[in-house]
Amino acid sequence: xxxxxxxxxxxxxxxxxxxxxxxxxxxxxxxxxxxxxxxxxxxxxxxxxxxxxxxxxxxxxxxxxxxxxxxxxxxxxxxxxxxxxxxxxxxxxxxxxxxxxxxxxxxxxxxxxxxxxxxxxxxxxxxxxxxxxxxxxxxxxxxxxxxxxxxxxxxxxxxxxxxxxxxxxxxxxxxxxxxxxxxxxxxxxxxxxxxxxxxxxxxxxxxxxxxxxxxxxxxxxxxxxxxxxxxxxxxxxxxxxxxxxxxxxxxxxxxxxxxxxxxxxxxxxxxxxxxxxxxxxxxxxxxxxxxxxxxxxxxxxxxxxxxxxxxxxxxxxxxxxxxxxxxxxx
Numbered sequence: 408x409x410x411x412x413x414x415x416x417x418x419x420x421x422x423x424x425x426x427x428x429x430x431x432x433x434x435x436x437x438x439x440x441x442x443x444x445x446x447x448x449x450x451x452x453x454x455x456x457x458x459x460x461x462x463x464x465x466x467x468x469x470x471x472x473x474x475x476x477x478x479x480x481x482x483x484x485x486x487x488x489x490x491x492x493x494x495x496x497x498x499x500x501x502x503x504x505x506x507x508x509x510x511x512x513x514x515x516x517x518x519x520x521x522x523x524x525x526x527x528x529x530x531x532x533x534x535x536x537x538x539x540x541x542x543x544x545x546x547x548x549x550x551x552x553x554x555x556x557x558x559x560x561x562x563x564x565x566x567x568x569x570x571x572x573x574x575x576x577x578x579x580x581x582x583x584x585x586x587x588x589x590x591x592x593x594x595x596x597x598x599x600x601x602x603x604x605x606x607x608x609x610x611x612x613x614x615x616x617x618x619x620x621x622x623x624x625x626x627x628x629x630x631x632x633x634x635x636x637x638x639x640x641x642x643x644x645x646x647x648x649x650x651x652x653x654x655x656x657x658x659x660x661x662x663x664x665x666x667x668x669x670x671x672x673x674x675x676x677x678x679x680x681x682x683x684x685x686x687x688x689x690x691x692x693x694x695x696x697x698x699x700x701x702x703x704x705x706x707x708x709x710x711x712x713x714x715x716x717x718x719x720x721x722x723x724x725x726x727x728x729x730x731x732x733x734x735x736x737x
Contacts, residue, residue: 474528475526476520478515486508491508501565503564504558505558506556507557507559508557513551513552526540539591539592539593540591542588542592550587552582553582553583555579558577558580560575560577561573578620579620581617581620581621582615583615583617584616585616586615587613590611593607604666605665607658613643617640618639621634623635634702634703635704638698639696643696655726660685662680663678663680664677675734677730680726689725694724695721699715
């Protein structure tokens with residue numbers, strides 16, 4: 408090949424053979440670039456709503472806030488006539504107090520989940536944790552409880568039975584249309600220094616259709632003998648100031664206490680509502696009974712006699728301090 412001359416045919420062929428692989432490689436790279444998304448080199452960020460693992464430090468800081476809502480729809484507890492449900496408290500001296508033939512039921516709202524109980528964990532003013540059970544508001548009074556039970560005292564109770572002639576039958580207690588509106592039950596460890604037990608707060612607005620004691624009890628078929636009866640009708644308990652929920656005990660300001668204790672006399676179960684722990688006044692309740700009556704069965708076929716005592720009320724009822732000790736056989 409001469410200097411300055413045109414490239415020979417052989418030189419052009421060699422150049423073309425060298426450039427061909429380069430063009431092919433460039434074309435392949437271009438096709439790959441077109442086939443892959445532009446962001447393929449960087450993994451996509453997870454959507455904001457996707458579930459992600461928490462670190463141990465984050466997990467330890469998680470606290471429940473909503474709690475649990477539950478209801479007692481269609482609740483009913485009915486004793487068998489031949490084998491009734493019985494609760495018996497037996498003292499060491501051999502006597503016993505018995506509640507038998509227990510029947511308990513409740514009516515419900517049309518929407519069973521519209522007004523439930525609420526179970527939550529919350530902080531007290533002292534900084535401890537409490538279990539809070541907030542009762543249904545029950546503003547329309549649709550949730551109504553009814554209770555029937557026979558009560559008796561046995562002077563000599565042994566081997567699960569009362570000795571012949573030792574049983575005193577008190578009659579049948581019946582509570583109808585009991586409604587609780589708002590309030591709740593709140594429990595926490597005892598807040599009294601050097602005292603073990605369960606501290607509690609309790610309050611509600613209470614209405615009872617009737618509370619009756621039938622001294623003749625029930626027949627074999629379970630029907631109540633209405634011959635002799637003491638009846639309290641229309642019982643209403645509300646806060647005297649607000650007309651709403653009355654707090655018998657307040658966990659932060661006026662706590663109750665339930666525990667077992669021992670003194671020089673012996674062991675006992677202890678129920679207490681302590682003195683107020685703040686300067687706030689103790690809540691006052693208004694108690695009203697619409698009617699109190701006695702009915703006595705007639706003799707020799709005569710008509711029963713009913714005596715109405717009318718209504719009774721207490722305008723302001725306060726419990727500043729309450730202390731009850733349940734001892735056995737003493």
